[in-house]
Amino acid sequence: MLKATLLSVGDELALGQTVDTNTAWMSQQLAGIGIDVVLHQTVPDDQAAIERAILAAASIAPLLVVSGGIGPTDDDLTRQALAAVLQAPLELDESWLARLHEFWHKRGRAMPEMNRIQAMIPRGATMIENTAGTAAGMFATVSGCEVFVLPGVPKEMKIMFERDVLPRVRARGGGATIASRTLHTFGLGESAVAELLGDLMARGRNPSVGTTVSGGVVSVRINARFDTPNQARDALDQAATLCRHKLGHLVYGQDDDTLPAVVNRLLIDRRATVTTAESCTGGLLAKYLTDVAGSSACFRVGFVVYHNQAKYERLGVNLEMLNVYGAVSEPVVDAMARGARRLAKATYALAISGIAGPDGGSPTKPVGTVCIALTYPQDDDPRETGTLMRTFNFPGDREMIRDRAAKMALALLRFRLLGEPVPF
Amino acid sequence: MLKATLLSVGDELALGQTVDTNTAWMSQQLAGIGIDVVLHQTVPDDQAAIERAILAAASIAPLLVVSGGIGPTDDDLTRQALAAVLQAPLELDESWLARLHEFWHKRGRAMPEMNRIQAMIPRGATMIENTAGTAAGMFATVSGCEVFVLPGVPKEMKIMFERDVLPRVRARGGGATIASRTLHTFGLGESAVAELLGDLMARGRNPSVGTTVSGGVVSVRINARFDTPNQARDALDQAATLCRHKLGHLVYGQDDDTLPAVVNRLLIDRRATVTTAESCTGGLLAKYLTDVAGSSACFRVGFVVYHNQAKYERLGVNLEMLNVYGAVSEPVVDAMARGARRLAKATYALAISGIAGPDGGSPTKPVGTVCIALTYPQDDDPRETGTLMRTFNFPGDREMIRDRAAKMALALLRFRLLGEPVPF
Numbered sequence: 001m002l003k004a005t006l007l008s009v010g011d012e013l014a015l016g017q018t019v020d021t022n023t024a025w026m027s028q029q030l031a032g033i034g035i036d037v038v039l040h041q042t043v044p045d046d047q048a049a050i051e052r053a054i055l056a057a058a059s060i061a062p063l064l065v066v067s068g069g070i071g072p073t074d075d076d077l078t079r080q081a082l083a084a085v086l087q088a089p090l091e092l093d094e095s096w097l098a099r100l101h102e103f104w105h106k107r108g109r110a111m112p113e114m115n116r117i118q119a120m121i122p123r124g125a126t127m128i129e130n131t132a133g134t135a136a137g138m139f140a141t142v143s144g145c146e147v148f149v150l151p152g153v154p155k156e157m158k159i160m161f162e163r164d165v166l167p168r169v170r171a172r173g174g175g176a177t178i179a180s181r182t183l184h185t186f187g188l189g190e191s192a193v194a195e196l197l198g199d200l201m202a203r204g205r206n207p208s209v210g211t212t213v214s215g216g217v218v219s220v221r222i223n224a225r226f227d228t229p230n231q232a233r234d235a236l237d238q239a240a241t242l243c244r245h246k247l248g249h250l251v252y253g254q255d256d257d258t259l260p261a262v263v264n265r266l267l268i269d270r271r272a273t274v275t276t277a278e279s280c281t282g283g284l285l286a287k288y289l290t291d292v293a294g295s296s297a298c299f300r301v302g303f304v305v306y307h308n309q310a311k312y313e314r315l316g317v318n319l320e321m322l323n324v325y326g327a328v329s330e331p332v333v334d335a336m337a338r339g340a341r342r343l344a345k346a347t348y349a350l351a352i353s354g355i356a357g358p359d360g361g362s363p364t365k366p367v368g369t370v371c372i373a374l375t376y377p378q379d380d381d382p383r384e385t386g387t388l389m390r391t392f393n394f395p396g397d398r399e400m401i402r403d404r405a406a407k408m409a410l411a412l413l414r415f416r417l418l419g420e421p422v423p424f
Numbered sequence: 425m426l427k428a429t430l431l432s433v434g435d436e437l438a439l440g441q442t443v444d445t446n447t448a449w450m451s452q453q454l455a456g457i458g459i460d461v462v463l464h465q466t467v468p469d470d471q472a473a474i475e476r477a478i479l480a481a482a483s484i485a486p487l488l489v490v491s492g493g494i495g496p497t498d499d500d501l502t503r504q505a506l507a508a509v510l511q512a513p514l515e516l517d518e519s520w521l522a523r524l525h526e527f528w529h530k531r532g533r534a535m536p537e538m539n540r541i542q543a544m545i546p547r548g549a550t551m552i553e554n555t556a557g558t559a560a561g562m563f564a565t566v567s568g569c570e571v572f573v574l575p576g577v578p579k580e581m582k583i584m585f586e587r588d589v590l591p592r593v594r595a596r597g598g599g600a601t602i603a604s605r606t607l608h609t610f611g612l613g614e615s616a617v618a619e620l621l622g623d624l625m626a627r628g629r630n631p632s633v634g635t636t637v638s639g640g641v642v643s644v645r646i647n648a649r650f651d652t653p654n655q656a657r658d659a660l661d662q663a664a665t666l667c668r669h670k671l672g673h674l675v676y677g678q679d680d681d682t683l684p685a686v687v688n689r690l691l692i693d694r695r696a697t698v699t700t701a702e703s704c705t706g707g708l709l710a711k712y713l714t715d716v717a718g719s720s721a722c723f724r725v726g727f728v729v730y731h732n733q734a735k736y737e738r739l740g741v742n743l744e745m746l747n748v749y750g751a752v753s754e755p756v757v758d759a760m761a762r763g764a765r766r767l768a769k770a771t772y773a774l775a776i777s778g779i780a781g782p783d784g785g786s787p788t789k790p791v792g793t794v795c796i797a798l799t800y801p802q803d804d805d806p807r808e809t810g811t812l813m814r815t816f817n818f819p820g821d822r823e824m825i826r827d828r829a830a831k832m833a834l835a836l837l838r839f840r841l842l843g844e845p846v847p848f
């Protein structure tokens with residue numbers, strides 16, 4: 001089993017001002033290809049500390065991924081530390097310098113002089129292209145340890161890690177193979193999903209089955225560890241089939257699938273469109289639908305009717321209904337959905353109104369109360385419509401309540417598109 | 425200045441299944457009493473790796489705080505590793521064993537046999553009481569380095585850290601205090617901000633000034649390190665004033681301030697409202713505005729006009745204009761903003777249309793091209809309007825382009841509300 005270590009560089013990390021999410025992400029990626037991370041180190045922007053950490057890492061494992069400290073400012077010292085442990089001078093990379101000039105030129109400005117340092121790399125190291133920023137990465141070998149240096153900006157780091165680091169280290173992985181698949185569910189809690197999976201999750205099984213939660217999405221992670229890729233893949237397929245059998249339509253996708261992408265695909269397959277009428281989510285549902293490139297094929301227009309007056313003026317929600325039932329009520333989201341569907345001439349309409357907090361709750365409608373309506377054409381006569389309505393109570397803070405509400409609206413639409421009953 | 429290192433133990437951390445928040449918290453606590461954290465290490469539940477990390481830490485700094493690996497199960501090995509580096513046997517602590525029995529007795533159960541290990545400590549170490557759980561901590565001296573071992577459960581760790589670790593190390597710390605403040609900017613890159621700050625960022629200065637970037641927000645972190653809290657606060661205030669002087673209105677807030685919250689506050693102070701007309705951002709701008717509780721006072725309605733037909737049907741954008749100039753053009757965002765403002769009867773309107781990618785780019789309008797319009801009332805005659813229009817080229821992927829476009833729209837509105845020229 002190949003071992004690796006990680007090193008994060010930055011005062012903001014060492015001082016605890018920023019929580020390091022890069023290393024957790026990289027560890028997951030490496031674990032997924034059967035590489036054991038045996039040490040993470042985090043050091044401040046201090047050249048001696050960075051050098052010491054690189055040397056310590058090189059003595060422990062044959063692979064090191066460093067992130068951070070390659071920005072253009074004086075406190076970015078990873079480049080200098082790498083040069084020092086390599087005992088090599090920093091040299092100018094003309095082609096990256098040209099790329100930097102081009103980067104600034106496109107923005108109609110001259111490159112600031114300080115960015116020139118980002119085109120310098122230690123002699124003997126090679127550059128790793130950064131398509132999302134100015135900090136190119138570096139690759140070098142220190143005392144037999146392969147060292148990758150990536151930017152600390154998560155977005156840039158991830159692109160480069162997936163494109164350059166993973167393929168290269170996967171080729172070296174050797175020995176056992178881990179084949180992994182992750183099934184995604186939304187709507188039930190982690191323990192409810194675990195109960196459905198039952199003894200598939202028992203410890204010590206191979207493939208192993210475990211659950212993780214992120215943003216309300218409960219994911220089932222299956223790892224099959226076998227001597228050959230074929231064995232691993234076959235065992236993985238079997239285990240995944242068993243898990244899907246236990247979870248049924250609760251599984252909306254796997255690996256890179258997202259709920260918005262799955263809903264987009266279902267709509268486009270059916271040549272159907274959806275519109276949105278949002279109050280408490282304030283545009284987040286529309287944002288999720290349009291996260292997916294090409295979503296204009298199924299989403300043309302959405303309405304953010306945050307204020308009651310807007311619900312009336314824009315979507316024709318009856319003012320008396322708003323007064324009698326309140327904005328957070330099933331009759332109101334029903335009227336919002338019907339109004340939006342009529343204006344947008346869409347096949348489906350989703351409406352959301354709720355109390356995202358922190359204020360505005362009451363004993364009968366506490367913070368977290370969210371009403372969602374889905375208006376759809378009747379199967380037997382598409383000129384007739386039906387509406388599915390649900391009231392939820394989501395836990396958490398404002399951000400979490402809004403997120404769960406928007407995802408739940410997508411989940412409801414997905415079950416409708418599948419012609420399946422909603423399990424919650 | 426006293427230096428310290430931190431060590432976190434746990435497979436879930438090394439595998440990246442859990443993001444380590446303990447070390448960030450501990451680093452902040454230590455920084456607050458003037459102790460420099462020069463290294464964080466994270467290792468899996470592997471005795472050899474824990475031993476190696478303890479010895480490495482002891483060789484670097486005279487203080488080490490370890491968290492995790494002292495639970496009752498077989499994979500908790502920090503206790504054994506500490507004993508190994510101390511070359512001391514584990515011995516039973518009768519008084520803690522009695523406490524454990526009492527803990528379970530209170531819950532009407534007998535102590536599981538496996539928990540007995542939690543009453544064992546290496547000879548020569550002392551126990552640190554845990555009032556919130558069964559994992560007592562340990563204190564020992566390894567090669568002159570004071571080692572505190574605490575549970576990994578954040579709640580238990582924090583109680584013990586504050587009660588036992590902080591007072592003890594404060595007495596040793598030599599009394600320095602660090603006071604910190606972060607100023608936030610949006611719109612210029614990190615190197616442009618650094619150029620404006622000039623030699624305020626020079627290394628070795630106290631207070632120190634450094635920059636970090638997150639989600640396009642370039643933040644300026646100021647740390648003042650002095651003997652007394654008063655000195656630190658005064659020096660911090662002075663340094664912050666200097667930074668603000670260099671950056672001017674580019675600074676939109678500090679510490680917990682967010683761009684949406686600042687824009688909400690400016691609008692509400694002026695009894696003004698804003699509406700949104702979004703194409704490529706698909707609702708994200710409205711979502712940002714409504715991230716802030718109470719935003720219905722300044723944001724009533726927003727339009728997501730993702731498809732060209734929606735721009736025409738909903739906002740009255742001229743079809744010929746769409747054909748001649750294209751949806752991503754200044755005339756079109758101007759018309760979108762004017763249409764939305766009229767319908768919403770809002771003081772201001774922001775419109776965004778762009779090419780978020782990954783497809784849809786062309787040589788003249790590559791992916792990342794985004795047009796933004798802000799329609800506002802003229803100061804001398806509020807019945808008359810003006811429109812500010814800008815075309816940007818944002819780097820990165822679809823998510824990043826959409827994020828930067830929505831934030832840029834907020835930034836433009838902020839400058840208008842301040843009556844200041846837009847610096848980009």
